[in-house]
Amino acid sequence: xxxxxxxxxxxxxxxxxxxxxxxxxxxxxxxxxxxxxxxxxxxxxxxxxxxxxxxxxxxxxxxxxxxxxxxxxxxxxxxxxxxxxxxxxxxxxxxxxxxxxxxxxxxxxxxxxxxxxxxxxxxxxxxxxxxxxxxxxxxxxxxxxxxxxxxxxxxxxxxxxxxxxxxxxxxxxxxxxxxxxxxxxxxxxxxxxxxxxxxxxxxxxxxxxxxxxxxxxxxxxxxxxxxxxxxxxxxxxx
Amino acid sequence: xxxxxxxxxxxxxxxxxxxxxxxxxxxxxxxxxxxxxxxxxxxxxxxxxxxxxxxxxxxxxxxxxxxxxxxxxxxxxxxxxxxxxxxxxxxxxxxxxxxxxxxxxxxxxxxxxxxxxxxxxxxxxxxxxxxxxxxxxxxxxxxxxxxxxxxxxxxxxxxxxxxxxxxxxxxxxxxxxxxxxxxxxxxxxxxxxxxxxxxxxxxxxxxxxxxxxxxxxxxxxxxxxxxxxxxxxxxxxxxxxxxxxxxxxxxxxxxxxxxxxxxxxxxxxxxxxxxxxxxxxxxxx
Numbered sequence: 001x002x003x004x005x006x007x008x009x010x011x012x013x014x015x016x017x018x019x020x021x022x023x024x025x026x027x028x029x030x031x032x033x034x035x036x037x038x039x040x041x042x043x044x045x046x047x048x049x050x051x052x053x054x055x056x057x058x059x060x061x062x063x064x065x066x067x068x069x070x071x072x073x074x075x076x077x078x079x080x081x082x083x084x085x086x087x088x089x090x091x092x093x094x095x096x097x098x099x100x101x102x103x104x105x106x107x108x109x110x111x112x113x114x115x116x117x118x119x120x121x122x123x124x125x126x127x128x129x130x131x132x133x134x135x136x137x138x139x140x141x142x143x144x145x146x147x148x149x150x151x152x153x154x155x156x157x158x159x160x161x162x163x164x165x166x167x168x169x170x171x172x173x174x175x176x177x178x179x180x181x182x183x184x185x186x187x188x189x190x191x192x193x194x195x196x197x198x199x200x201x202x203x204x205x206x207x208x209x210x211x212x213x214x215x216x217x218x219x220x221x222x223x224x225x226x227x228x229x230x231x232x233x234x235x236x237x238x
Numbered sequence: 239x240x241x242x243x244x245x246x247x248x249x250x251x252x253x254x255x256x257x258x259x260x261x262x263x264x265x266x267x268x269x270x271x272x273x274x275x276x277x278x279x280x281x282x283x284x285x286x287x288x289x290x291x292x293x294x295x296x297x298x299x300x301x302x303x304x305x306x307x308x309x310x311x312x313x314x315x316x317x318x319x320x321x322x323x324x325x326x327x328x329x330x331x332x333x334x335x336x337x338x339x340x341x342x343x344x345x346x347x348x349x350x351x352x353x354x355x356x357x358x359x360x361x362x363x364x365x366x367x368x369x370x371x372x373x374x375x376x377x378x379x380x381x382x383x384x385x386x387x388x389x390x391x392x393x394x395x396x397x398x399x400x401x402x403x404x405x406x407x408x409x410x411x412x413x414x415x416x417x418x419x420x421x422x423x424x425x426x427x428x429x430x431x432x433x434x435x436x437x438x439x440x441x442x443x444x445x446x447x448x449x450x451x452x453x454x455x456x457x458x459x460x461x462x463x464x465x466x467x468x469x470x471x472x473x474x475x476x477x478x479x480x481x482x483x484x485x486x487x488x489x490x491x492x493x494x495x496x497x498x499x500x501x502x503x504x505x506x507x508x509x510x511x512x513x514x515x516x517x518x519x520x521x522x523x
Contacts, residue, residue, distance in 0.1 A: 054377070054378035055378045055379050055382060057378075058375075058376035058377070058378050058379035058380075059376075059379060061374045061376065062373065062374065062376050062379070065373045065487075069373075069487065069488055069489040070488070070489055070490065072486055072487060072488040072490075073486070073488030073489055073490025073491060074490065075486060075488075077413070077486060078413065078486055078488060078490055078491045080412070081409065081412040081413050081486075081491045082490075082491045082494045082495050082498070083498075084286050084287070084408075084412045085405065085408070085409045085412065085491065085492075085495040086494075086495040086498045086499065087287060087289065087290045088289070088404075088405050088408060089402060089405045089495065089499070090499055090502065091289055091293070091519060092402075092405075093499070094313060094511065094514070094519055095519045095520065097313075098313060098314075098516060098519065100397060101314060101322060106314075106322045106323050107322070107323055108322065108395065108396070108397060109314070109315070109321075109322030109323075110313060110314070110315050110322070110511065111315055111316060111319070111320070111321060111322055111503065111508070112321065112322060112395065112396045112397065113396075113397060114499055114500075114502060114503055115394075115396060115500075115503060116391055116396035116397055116398065116399055117399060117496065117499050118496050118497065118499045118500030118503065119387075119390060119391070119394075119396070119496075119500075120387045120391065120398070120399035120496075121399070121492065121493070121495065121496025121497075121499065122493060122496045122497060122500070123383075123386075123387050123390075124383060124384070124387055124399075124492070124496075125489050125492035125493035125496060126489065126493065127383045127386075128376070128379075128380050128383055128492075129375070129376020129377075129379040129380050129383075130361060130364075130365065130373075130375055130376050130380055131487075131488070131489040131492050131493075132364055132365075132371075132406070132409060132410050132413070132485075132487060132492065133357075133360060133361050133364055133380070133401045133406045134401070134402055134405055134406050134409050134492050134495065134496075135384075135387075135399040135400055135401055135402065136399050136400075136402045136405065137397045137398075137399055138356060138399075138400060138402060138403070140352050140356065141349075141352065141397055141398065141399075141400070142397065144345075144348065144349065144352065145397055148345060157334060157335075157338050158330070158333070158334060160329040160330075160331075160395040161329055161330060161331045161333065161334040161338065162334070162338060162341075162342060162345075163329075163392065163395065163397075164329045164331040164392045164393070164395070165331065165334075165338060165339050165342035165346075166342045166345045166346045166349060166392075167346070167349070167388045167389065167391060167392030167398060168342075168346070168389070168392060169342055169343050169345075169346025169347070169349075169350075170346040170347075170349040170350045170353070170385070170388055170398070171385045171386070171388045171389050171392070172346075172385075173346060173347060173350035173385075174350060174353065174354075174381055174382065174384060174385025174388065175382060175385050177350065177354060177381060178378045178379070178381040178382040178385065179382075181378065182354070183358065183377035183378045183381060186358045186362065186377065193359075194359050194362060194363055197355065197356070197359050197403075198403055198404075
């Protein structure tokens, strides 16, 4: 059954990294390839049939490395990485903190965002299967929380209790998604959709600064320029 | 800018100067790797910590002389470690009517979809095939742990965390040993290609050569034909690409950077954040 579900591989990125002429055809083929809905449906059904199979496989793959992960961290190079990552992640955290503080009338603020980053970062670094992925409060989350504050204050509900119940439901759904092996679907996420998602995140950044459309247009133009280099040649516009 | 609506004119103008100055310094320091002055490692340090340097410089600038009296709006943090609204840490979630619990279901769904996609994309971006990671991926387990980390955040009234998109791949990059390799890309730009016969000759060159060799010497050709074919055509451009070796796949660096953010919340360090002008932070993306 494990072969039927298959492994999540990184082959979504193959072929898109080289700009060779020889790879162009392959690139175009991969870009135009869309997973048939029947295959996605099959994976979903299989995922529901074999509950927890993905988690078991992840654990089997990663538990032997657990002690080695800690041992490998004691190196001079890691020290530089710690400070670099710290300074790159704290500035956006403060900025999103300011945004949330303005949007929710001081119900949440910079302190909460920093505390959350520290707490979740420590927890996830200890227990993640792939500890290299660092966590923090992102743009979409802060925009969602601002929207939640608007809804809660218009209906007269305590905002923090509302976010508490939202979080509890989100927790239950996360467990459900993890147990039913839905992560195998990300095999169908290509480099293109990753970049489009990065564009969305960039758009949120411009939303935080102000609501003027000038910056947004500049951002889209820049990202389009960046994106066009990942497209196959017949589709390149810039 | 927001500052021109809320603040006094001189504070707003100073904010504008600070914002533009921070952006200019950070942007130029970021390109320090291509400078000709200073030594290599120092240039790399300048480029890596460009944002930090410009923030410190312009925070200092906003305190010099009369600029300190202008009343620039700064980051609003409490003086000691407590919540922004100075409430209790634990959310009073039991004091709400029952319908709120049901009403929260769709928003929980939105948050889940957001986290599922955002975290998995940042996970994919930091585990690309080029990075040569050895220890494999763990998407399902990560999603479960992420879900578990939402719970304490909800109890304490904090916004939940997920994978950071530019920072997580940058973190992997900072842990890797990267060597840059230049390869010459060649094209067969022969003018005789227009001729049909010549094209046929080009196509069947290897076959013809072997046949001719057999006919002349009665044995297989010894010289390496593939080598000869490669040398044809002229170099089109130099394709630069990076080879990633030996990424330190560890738990210490993510743990320590999270712990350092926790250290910032210590009694004497939190007011330091409160001294940074807002304008400095709004331009740093």
